[in-house]
Amino acid sequence: MLNIVILAAGMGKRMQSDRPKVLHAIAGQPMLFHLLKTARALNPDRLIVVVGHGQDQIREALADQPDILFANQTPQLGTGHAVMQAADQLVEGTEAGVDGATLVLYGDVPLVQVKTLQALLAASDGGLALLTETLTDPTGYGRIVRNDAGHVVAIVEEKDASSTVRSIREVNTGMLVASTPALKRWLGQINNQNAQGEYYLTDIVGLAAQARVEINTVAPQFAFETQGVNSRLQQASLERQWQNELARQQLAAGVALADPQRFDLRGTLDCGRDVFIDVGCVFEGHVKLGNKVVIGPHCVISDATIGDGTTVKAYSHVQEARVGAQAQIGPYARLRPGTVLADQVHVGNFVEIKNSVIGHSSKANHLAYVGDADVGQGVNIGAGTITCNYDGVNKHRTVIEDDAFIGSDTQLVAPVRVGKGATLGAGTTLTQDAPPHKLTISRTTQTTLESWQRPTKKSK
Numbered sequence: 001m002l003n004i005v006i007l008a009a010g011m012g013k014r015m016q017s018d019r020p021k022v023l024h025a026i027a028g029q030p031m032l033f034h035l036l037k038t039a040r041a042l043n044p045d046r047l048i049v050v051v052g053h054g055q056d057q058i059r060e061a062l063a064d065q066p067d068i069l070f071a072n073q074t075p076q077l078g079t080g081h082a083v084m085q086a087a088d089q090l091v092e093g094t095e096a097g098v099d100g101a102t103l104v105l106y107g108d109v110p111l112v113q114v115k116t117l118q119a120l121l122a123a124s125d126g127g128l129a130l131l132t133e134t135l136t137d138p139t140g141y142g143r144i145v146r147n148d149a150g151h152v153v154a155i156v157e158e159k160d161a162s163s164t165v166r167s168i169r170e171v172n173t174g175m176l177v178a179s180t181p182a183l184k185r186w187l188g189q190i191n192n193q194n195a196q197g198e199y200y201l202t203d204i205v206g207l208a209a210q211a212r213v214e215i216n217t218v219a220p221q222f223a224f225e226t227q228g229v230n231s232r233l234q235q236a237s238l239e240r241q242w243q244n245e246l247a248r249q250q251l252a253a254g255v256a257l258a259d260p261q262r263f264d265l266r267g268t269l270d271c272g273r274d275v276f277i278d279v280g281c282v283f284e285g286h287v288k289l290g291n292k293v294v295i296g297p298h299c300v301i302s303d304a305t306i307g308d309g310t311t312v313k314a315y316s317h318v319q320e321a322r323v324g325a326q327a328q329i330g331p332y333a334r335l336r337p338g339t340v341l342a343d344q345v346h347v348g349n350f351v352e353i354k355n356s357v358i359g360h361s362s363k364a365n366h367l368a369y370v371g372d373a374d375v376g377q378g379v380n381i382g383a384g385t386i387t388c389n390y391d392g393v394n395k396h397r398t399v400i401e402d403d404a405f406i407g408s409d410t411q412l413v414a415p416v417r418v419g420k421g422a423t424l425g426a427g428t429t430l431t432q433d434a435p436p437h438k439l440t441i442s443r444t445t446q447t448t449l450e451s452w453q454r455p456t457k458k459s460k
Contacts, residue, residue, distance in 0.1 A: 001091040001100030002121075003180060004044040007082045008032055008107030009052025009073040014231040020054030021229065022107035023061055026239055027246070028266025028284060030061065031110035031229060036068070039105065041114045042121070048086045049107070052076050078198025079174065080190050087187055092180045099126055100180040104201065111242055112175060112225045116218065123216040124177035128208045130155075131175040132217045133226055141171035142202055144217070152215040155202035159195040172202060173226040182213065250277075258297075272308065296330065304335075307343065321353075324360075342377070356387075359402065371395075372414065376402035382426065384409035401436065 012021025022032040032049070039047055051058050052073040062068050071086040083104060093100045101124055103117065116131070123129035130152065132144050143165050145154040155172045156165050178186075186204035194200060208215055220226050224241040228234065240261075247260035255271045257263050262279040269283045272291035281295050285303035289295070293306050296314040306312065306323045313330030320337035323329065328346045338355030341347065345358050348365035356370050359377035364370060368381050372389040374397060375381070385406050387398040396414035400406065404418045407426035418424065419436030427443055434440040 001046075001093060001180070002042065002044045003046040003048065003086075003090045003100065003102040004039045004042065004105065005048045005050060005071075005083055005086045005090075005102060006032070006035055006039065006105045006107050007050050007079060008058060009050050009055070009076050009082055010108065011053040011076070012108070012230065015229075015235075016232070020057055022110075023054075023057060024229065024235060026110055026229075026235070027242055027264075032058070032061075032107045034110040035105055035107060035112070036062075036065070038112060038114055038117065039103075040067075042103070042117060044103075045100070046089060046091055048089055050082045050086055052082075077192065078196065079201035080187060080199035080203060083183070083201055084187050084199070087184050090180050090184065092184070099182070101126075101177050102180045102183050103177045104175060106174050106228065108230065109174065109226060109228045111227065111238070113221065116220045116225055117175075120175065120177050120218045123218050124179070125214070125216070126179055127214040127216070128179070128182070128205070129177045129216045129218060130205070131173045131220060131226070132170055133173060133219050133223075134170045136169070138166075138169050138171045143168040144170040144172060146170075151209070152205060152217060153209040154206040155200075157194065157196070157200060157202065173220070174201075175226075176201075178204065178208075179213075182208070182211075267303075278314075290325065299330075370398075373398040373400065375400045376404070376420070378403045379406070380404075381406045382408035382410065386411055388413045404434075 008022045010021055015021050015024060023030045026034060046069060047067055048069045048071055050071045050073050069089055071089060073082045073085045090102055091100050120129050120131055140158060142155045142157045143161055144152060145156055145165060147153050158166060186207045189207055190199055190203040192199050224238060227238050229238055243264055246265045247257055247263045251257060254273060256276045258278045264282045267283060267285040270288045272289060274292045275289050277295045278297040280298040282300045287301050288305045290306060290308035292309045294311040296312055298315050299312050300317045302319040304318045304321050307325035309325050310323055310327040316330035316333040318335045321335040321339035323341045324343035326344045327341055332349045333347045334352045336354035339353045340357045342358060342360040344361045346363040346365055347353060350366060351364045351368045354371040356373040358375045361377055362375050362379040364381035367383040369386040371387050372395050373387050379400050388411055389395050398412045398414045399417040401418060401420040403421045405423040407424050407428060409427050410424050411429045413431045416430055417433040419434055421437040422434045423439045424430060424434060425439060425441035428440060429442050
C-alpha cells in the first residue's frame with residue numbers, strides 16, 4: 001500500500017502574494033498540479049495534501065479531484081509536524097502483512113520526475129530511502145551525515161550544524177520514502193528541541209539509524225527536480241529551467257526550434273515530422289501540429305490543431321481552432337474559439353475569425369472580421385469586410401456559399417445568405433439575401449458639390 005503525502009501548508013511570504021505559494025504557476029499550471037500529476041503516475045492508495053495557509057483557496061482549486069484527502073496543519077510547526085497531521089489517514093500495510101510505504105513530497109518542489117520517485121520507492125525496500133544530491137554550494141540545506149562505513153546516520157539542518165558538518169556537500173532534498181508503521185512510530189518520538197523550535201521530519205533519520213534500519217539514498221537525474229520555489233526570482237529561474245527541458249524533449253523528437261531559450265510550452269505539444277518553430281512562441285493547453293508545419297515568430301497557439309504543411313506567420317493568435325492542411329495564416333491574424341478552416345485557406349494580416357467554418361481555398365487576406373459564419377469553398381472576402389453577427393442581445397449566423405466574391409468594405413448584417421457565385425460590390429451593406437451568380441450593390445448615388453470649398457485655417 002502506497003501513501004503519498006504532499007506538504008502544502010506554507011505561507012510563502014517571499015512571494016509577496018495573496019495566493020498560496022503552491023498555486024503559483026510553472027509552465028502554465030499551478031506547482032501543486034504538476035506534483036499531483038506525478039504522484040498519480042505512481043498509483044497511490046492514498047493521496048493526502050497537507051494544507052494550512054490559504055487552505056480555502058487550495059481546497060477550492062482541488063474541488064474537482066475527489067481522490068485527494070486533506071489534512072490541516074494549523075499552526076505550521078515544521079515538516080515533521082505537517083506529516084503528523086496526515087498520520088491518521090495513512091494506510092499501514094497490505095492484507096498479506098507487508099508494510100506499506102509513505103512517500104513525502106513538497107508542493108513547492110513541483111518538478112521531481114516519475115522515474116526518480118520510482119527509484120526512490122525501490123530503494124526504500126521496507127526501510128527508509130532519501131532523495132539527496134551533492135552541491136558545489138550546499139548553503140541553506142540540511143547535510144547528510146554518514147559514518148565511516150558510508151551509512152547515513154543523520155540529517156543536520158544548517159542552523160544546527162557545526163562547521164565540520166557544514167562542510168559536507170551532500171544535502172537533503174526533503175523527499176523520502178519510509179515504511180508506514182515505522183514512520184508513524186518515529187513521528188511520535190521526534191521533538192522540537194532545535195534552533196527553529198520546530199518538529200523536523202529529518203529527525204526520523206537518526207531514529208532509523210539507531211534502530212539499525214537500512215537507509216538508502218537516491219540522486220535525481222536533473223537539477224530542476226529538487227529546485228524549490230520560495231520567491232518570484234526562484235519561480236522565474238525554475239520556469240526557464242523547465243522550459244529548457246521541454247525544448248530539449250521537442251528537439252530530441254525532431255522538432256526544429258530557432259532558439260530553445262525562447263520557447264514556452266504551457267501544456268502539451270504533439271508535433272509531426274519536420275516542424276519548425278520560430279522564436280518567442282507560446283503553446284498553451286493541448287496543441288497538435290501536423291507534418292511540415294511552420295510557426296512564425298511570436299505566435300500564441302492555444303488548444304488548437306494545425307494541419308500538414310500549414311504556415312502560421314508572425315504575431316498570430318490561434319485559440320481553440322482547427323486549421324486544415326496547406327493553409328496560410330497571418331501575419332497578425334487571430335483565430336478565436338470555434339474556428340474551423342479547411343485545407344488551403346488563406347487568412348491574412350489583421351483578420352479575425354470567430355466561431356466560423358471556412359471552406360476549401362477560401363481567402364480573407366486582410367482587415368476583416370468573420371464571426372458566426374459558414375463560408376463555402378473558393379470564397380474571396382475583401383478588405384474591410386465584417387459580418388454583423390450581434391444585434392445587442394443575440395448572435396446570428398451569416399452564410400456565404402461557394403465561389404462568392406465579397407467586395408471590400410462590405411457589411412453583412414446577419415442573419416443573411418450570399419448565394420453561390422454571387423458578387424457583392426465594394427461598400428455594400430447587405431441586409432437581405434444576395435441571389436446566386438448576381439451582382440448585388442448597396443450604395444448611395446455619388447455626388448460632387450461644385451460650390452464646396454476646402455476650409456482654411458483662420459489667422460489669430
